[in-house]
Amino acid sequence: MGQLVDGKWTDEDLPRNEGGKFVRKESPFRKFITADGSSGFKAQPDRYHIYVSHN
Numbered sequence: 001m002g003q004l005v006d007g008k009w010t011d012e013d014l015p016r017n018e019g020g021k022f023v024r025k026e027s028p029f030r031k032f033i034t035a036d037g038s039s040g041f042k043a044q045p046d047r048y049h050i051y052v053s054h055n
Contacts (some may be wrong), residue, residue, distance in 0.1 A: 002011040015023045033041045033048060041048075 002009055004010075015025070017023050030043055032039045033043050035043050037043075
């Protein structure tokens with residue numbers, strides 16, 4: 001079975017650990033919004049939006 005990698009379909013096998021379980025890549029969206037901007041994302045009114053999708 002293939003997978004979508006960086007917007008391109010590939011027939012490579014899915015990454016699995018020694019037990020055969022699927023191993024998801026670390027998400028690039030793990031930064032926090034901070035008041036002082038020390039995270040690289042400073043809190044500002046109307047700048048950020050949260051979108052939620054329920055499957």
